[in-house]
Amino acid sequence: MAKIICIDPGHGGVYPTGDPGAMANGFREAELVLPPSLFLRNALRRSGVSVVMTREKDALPLPSRKSLGEDLAYRARIANNAKAALFVSWHMDAGATADPHGIAVWIHPSQKGKALATKAARISASVAAATGLKDRGVCYGDFQVLRDTAMDAVLIECGFITNPGDVQCMAKEVSQRKSAEAVAREICTILGANYVPESSAPFLDPEAAKLSIALYGSITQTSIEEITVACNYAANALRRAVGLEITTDLGKPTKAAADIIIRASGTMWEGARTNQLRKCFNVAADSLREALSFE
Numbered sequence: 001m002a003k004i005i006c007i008d009p010g011h012g013g014v015y016p017t018g019d020p021g022a023m024a025n026g027f028r029e030a031e032l033v034l035p036p037s038l039f040l041r042n043a044l045r046r047s048g049v050s051v052v053m054t055r056e057k058d059a060l061p062l063p064s065r066k067s068l069g070e071d072l073a074y075r076a077r078i079a080n081n082a083k084a085a086l087f088v089s090w091h092m093d094a095g096a097t098a099d100p101h102g103i104a105v106w107i108h109p110s111q112k113g114k115a116l117a118t119k120a121a122r123i124s125a126s127v128a129a130a131t132g133l134k135d136r137g138v139c140y141g142d143f144q145v146l147r148d149t150a151m152d153a154v155l156i157e158c159g160f161i162t163n164p165g166d167v168q169c170m171a172k173e174v175s176q177r178k179s180a181e182a183v184a185r186e187i188c189t190i191l192g193a194n195y196v197p198e199s200s201a202p203f204l205d206p207e208a209a210k211l212s213i214a215l216y217g218s219i220t221q222t223s224i225e226e227i228t229v230a231c232n233y234a235a236n237a238l239r240r241a242v243g244l245e246i247t248t249d250l251g252k253p254t255k256a257a258a259d260i261i262i263r264a265s266g267t268m269w270e271g272a273r274t275n276q277l278r279k280c281f282n283v284a285a286d287s288l289r290e291a292l293s294f295e
């Protein structure tokens with residue numbers, strides 16, 4: 001069974017309905033941890049890893065929560081219900097003064113000296129190297145999300161919101177992307193998955209990708225099983241390229257079916273009205289050609 005990662009962007013929203021997390025230097029922790037979490041989601045899906053998120057908007061996952069404890073228990077439950085292999089909570093630290101700075105990865109004290117400590121150290125070092133921020137390494141804390149989760153769990157404190165240098169860095173999209181890619185690379189190593197860097201994935205317009213996925217889907221409605229498998233394969237290549245969730249993986253197509261869908265892609269390419277759409281049909285057809293070349 002494919003491994004699932006649960007990503008938990010800390011906090012969410014604004015007072016009084018939400019929880020902004022730490023606030024300093026004109027930023028809320030809740031808003032700064034969401035983009036890198038979403039970039040991490042995209043990077044993992046691009047690499048063929050399944051992801052569940054505790055939140056994807058700047059709001060609490062459980063708006064009706066009565067307490068912080070209930071909010072954190074709900075996040076852990078999402079990971080437990082998904083039977084995730086790893087829980088990754090993304091936060092920023094806050095210091096009593098502006099001085100403390102750098103990246104740390106927190107794990108539960110019960111994991112001291114265990115394999116997870118080594119993995120956490122690698123994640124911290126990797127994010128520090130990617131962002132240029134200081135590597136504070138592994139820290140231990142009896143945090144509720146680390147305690148309530150049934151699987152390996154790490155909490156990334158991705159810099160200090162109270163430190164001007166850290167916050168300037170982490171407010172930039174380029175740093176958010178770099179830190180997310182660094183974590184994705186380490187997670188892929190942990191899972192034995194093949195990390196696919198962003199540069200080697202073709203940039204596709206998400207709307208064009210959705211339209212072409214729907215077109216491949218419409219072919220399957222009137223087709224035999226073999227064709228459905230080939231269409232699913234092509235559509236999943238597009239889903240991976242734009243970071244959409246893969247809900248059904250029917251496996252590799254037969255040569256005969258792949259050939260038919262490669263030809264159909266060519267026909268759709270000719271009829272496409274935009275370059276963006278043509279690019280999508282190219283990516284889909286290439287994925288089928290690649291599937292055949294592995295045989």
Ligand SMILES: [Zn+2]
Nearest residue numbers: 010021091092
């Ligand atoms: Zn936090």
